[in-house]
Amino acid sequence: MNDPAIRALLYPLFTEGVYIEELPTGGSRADIVHVTEQFMHCYEIKGAGDTMQRVINQLGHYMRVYDFVTFVVTERHVPRLMPLLPEWVGVMVATSEGLITHRAAGYNSAVERTALGGLLMVDELRQFMLARGLRGVSTMQRREVLHIMRHAHNIPVSHWARYTRERLTARLPVRTQKRAERKALRESQPPREPWRKTIKRIKRRKRPRGLP
Incomplete structure (x- = not known):
């Protein structure tokens, strides 16, 4: 299950307040932050194609800001993820049948x-x-x-x-309006050439004359 599919499972959970996607937080970007009058809850998504390499760094940023933090992952990530997280961090598992709460998030008292x-x-x-x-x-x-x-x-x-x-x-x-404007601008422009082809073309230009 990929990132967009997991996001689609999360959206119905936000019945109050607002949610903000890709919110810059320290040196990371929180995938989804649910903001209500009482709390901010950060959801970090790890789809089937993602790795656990950035978990420690991301958590270091999120725990300084958010009242609750939950990682939403596919089932194959759970064994590697759990040893990386303190007990107060929540874990949800995304399946074809929906979201399963593996561990509910606890309150974070370390906000700075x-x-x-x-x-x-x-x-x-x-x-x-x-x-x-x-x-x-x-x-x-x-x-x-x-x-x-x-x-x-x-x-x-x-x-x-x-x-x-x-x-x-x-x-x-x-913020929502600006994101929509940027998306519309991207979609109005011609598709970019794949970067590998661009690199090959540049190398071909730099090749000295007389060489095959």
């Missing part, structure tokens, strides 16, 4: 404020801080704002998390 800041635009960070009495941030660069955020212990992480959920939800219509 600066990692949450990575999901927000710098103007959103500034607005949040100004509204809570942190002066002088309106002209700061992103790096400086995140430094202030890291040390703003008078603002609970839960407040940052709630604001992040609100902003992601509010931004979704714009």
Whole structure:
């Protein structure tokens, strides 16, 4: 079972809130993030053709941001995946008959404020801080704002998390529209030549005259 087929099984689960696909998170992209007023739940998909090579790196990014994390995989991946995950990370198995919960996700208590800041635009960070009495941030660069955020212990992480959920939800219509525009632009352009053929043609051009 491939990625699109697994996504199709997940969509009906999101009966409240919104879901965001391919959300940049640290150095990874979360396949699907379900955002409600109460939590953010990250779903990472591993289809039949995927490997487990990036699991540790991806989890390192996701556990700093999301309240719940679940890996959705085909059955053949389960034996190799389970030893890589802490007990609070959920695992679902995608089959031809639907999704089976192998292990339900537990609550993640390791969310970090600066990692949450990575999901927000710098103007959103500034607005949040100004509204809570942190002066002088309106002209700061992103790096400086995140430094202030890291040390703003008078603002609970839960407040940052709630604001992040609100902003992601509010931004979704714009994000969806931009993705649709990019897709339409790609589809309007002529198909690209396979990269192997392109490389061969370049090599052929560079071949010195007189050589076969």
